[in-house]
Amino acid sequence: MADDREESLEKRRAQLEAELATKRAEAGVEHASEAQAEVSRRGYAQAMKLSSEFIAAILVGAFLGWFLDYSVGTAPWGLIVLLLLGFCAGVLNVLRSAGVVAHPLDDKDDKK
Template identity: 60%
Template sequence: MTDHREEDLEERRRRLASELAERDGKARDEERAERNADETRKGYGMAMKISSEFISAIIVGALLGYLFDYFVGTGPWGMIVLLLIGFCAGVLNVMRVVGIVASPHPADRRMEFKDKGDGR
């Protein structure tokens, strides 16, 4: 009789251990999937930031060029030049965000002013 209870108890322990292992595996899989989804959302956010900075720099360059041409009457040349400058500014912004080009450090800016003799 005692032997039968011991066997039942051991069988229950094995089933419980297997169910717990299965639940732990599912929890780990869900946690891994959530981490991947979070990284994907961060990537999409960064892509939107980069693309919006690039496009906005081009649009601002074109708009300033159009206004320059409208008020000064230089034909398409102001728009062409400022559109190219806007494109270059957009590329520089993208390179700064990605980390290829570092933004100038404030201490470096102060050194430039001292070298030029501005006294700042």
Template identity: 60%
Template sequence: MEVERSESLEARRERLDAQLNARRKVEPDANANREASKGYALAVKLSSEFIAGVVVGVLLGYLFDRFLGTSPWGLIVFLLLGFCAGVLNVLRSTGAVAQPGSGRAGRSGTRDEDDGK
């Protein structure tokens, strides 16, 4: 009787392992693909925002130098400004820095609440 129990227990354990392995193979693949695509989309978005800031800075610097004849100082200054703008855009996109204009409405120097006078 003890041998029959261990065999039936072993058979049930093998069936359970097979079912668990089948579920593990199906679920992580769908979630992993979804997470990978979200990560890829975020990486493309952040890199494009950074590159756009630098490219705009370089173009403005080049045009500034071309029309005013201050070569290479305009390009250097605007390249640095574009770099800073790109970093700021990335930080805003990730939520590390607040968006402009998202502060309190009562910043004009007047108090919104009653002073008690």
């Protein structure tokens, strides 16, 4: 009778080990999937940040150019010039945020 009980316990232990191995494998796949989703979210956030900085610089340049034309009467030259400057500022902001171009204050800190 004790042998039957030990055999049933041994079978139950083997069954539980198999279920645990299955759960661990599923958890590993789920963890890898979650890590991939986190990387994807970071990339999306970075893309949104860069695009919003670029668009904001262009819109600010266009608005300032329009305001200059409206108040001084230099239409359309203020809009054209400041729109182009806004575009250049947007490109520079994106390059700085992406780490391609150094920030202007970084050069001063290195010389100290």
